[in-house]
Amino acid sequence: MLLLSKEDIRKVVTMADIIEGNKVAYKSVVDGEVENPLRTVIPGKYDGSFVFMPAYAPGLDAAALKVVDIFPHNPEQGLKTSPAQVLLIDGKTGYIRAILDGTYVTEARTGAASGAAFDILGKKACRKGAMIGTGGQAACQLEAMLTARKLEEVAVYSRNKEKREAFAAEMQEELKEFGTRIYAADSADEAVEDSDLLITVTGSSEPVFDGTKVKPGCTISCVGTYEPHKHELDPAVLPRTAKIICDSKDAVMAESGDLLIPIREGIISESDVLGSLGDVINGTVAGRENDDEIIVFENVGIAALDLVAAKVIYDKAVEKGIGQSWG
Incomplete structure (x- = not known):
């Protein structure tokens, strides 16, 4: 069994690798090539939740289980909100082949979900994010x-x-190879105005920008x-939205308050949610x-992404001799 840390993972894959892996995963789900049940969530004390996300892909001869625990008060103790591990399992023997730093796998594949959506749905010529x-x-x-x-x-x-401001300065240095100016805006309005690409990545239960x-x-x-009561998307943008696409329509219709709340309030209907990114790929x-369409991509996270990402990372780590053998 191979143990793969965040540092190991960053040595063997790029963000572009994970974005391409996500596209494979999205297509595989809609093609019925991955068993991808909805996550199991067990509420815990301290406002926390224990989340279990399994997936199996016969074509990859692999399964995976991600255990990701959501504890919103962890930052008060200097800890991450969502500690996680991913177990990659051999589809032929059932043996665990690798344990990966699931916190970083989650960060990378969730970032890559936005990357895949922007690559497939975004305008070709974009200036501001x-x-x-x-x-x-x-x-x-x-x-x-x-x-x-x-x-x-x-x-x-x-x-x-x-x-x-600290985040913007850190990212300006860390991502300097892209040649992009990264700066802290004084308001959400300032950030959103004139943007071609927009990401909302908060735990908010109410809209975080003016639609x-x-x-x-x-x-x-x-x-x-990723929960029915959370609602970071301003529904004011939805009547102007040409298309609503999901990572998984089934998952979003079960979990995402961004869409469940506007549907309940009659702002949109379920039929306005056109399908999954895999459907667009297909x-x-x-x-x-056209370049005037506003498109919303709603992303709650599906286990197929963890499985494909883990398999890509594991194969490259074995090829390059990266990671710690154990057991």
Whole structure:
């Protein structure tokens, strides 16, 4: 069995690798090539939740189980909100082949979900990006945005001024090879205005931006809403939205308050949610048809992404002799 840390993973794969892996996973799900049941969530004490996400792909001869625990008060103790591990399992023998740092796998594949959506649904020519939220998921989200499109600038915003300024400065240095100006905006409005790509990655239970500020042609990736009561997307943008696409329509219709709440309030109907990104890849649902369309990508996270990412990482780690053998 191979143990793979965050540092090991970063040595063997790039964000572009994970984005391409996500596309494979999305297509495999809609093609029926992956068993991808809805996650099991067990509420715990301290406002925490224990989340179990299994998947199996016969074509890969592999299964995976991610255990990711959501504890929103962890940052008060200097800990990550979502500690996780991914177990990669041999589909022929049932033996565990690798245990991967699931916190980083989650950050990378969730960032790559936005990257895949922007690559498939975004305008070809984009100038400005925006991101609301600067927590643990934010760095990979930003890297994926810049991997998907060459941008002149990205505005980042969160409610804590010191935190957003520190994050912007750190990312400007860490992602300098992209040649993009990364700066802290003074407000969500400033960040969103004139943006071609927008990511929301917060744990908010109420909208985090003004939907009337979204310009025609913007592609929005909503990342933080994985529970029915959470609602970071401003429904004011939905009447102007040409298409709503999901990572998994079944999962989103079970979990995402971003869409469940507007459906309940009659702002949109379930039929307005056209399908999954895999359907767009397959050509059964139309993607972007002109540069004026506003497109929303709703992303709650599916286990197939963890499985494909883990398999890609494991294969490259074995090839390069990276990781610690154990057991």
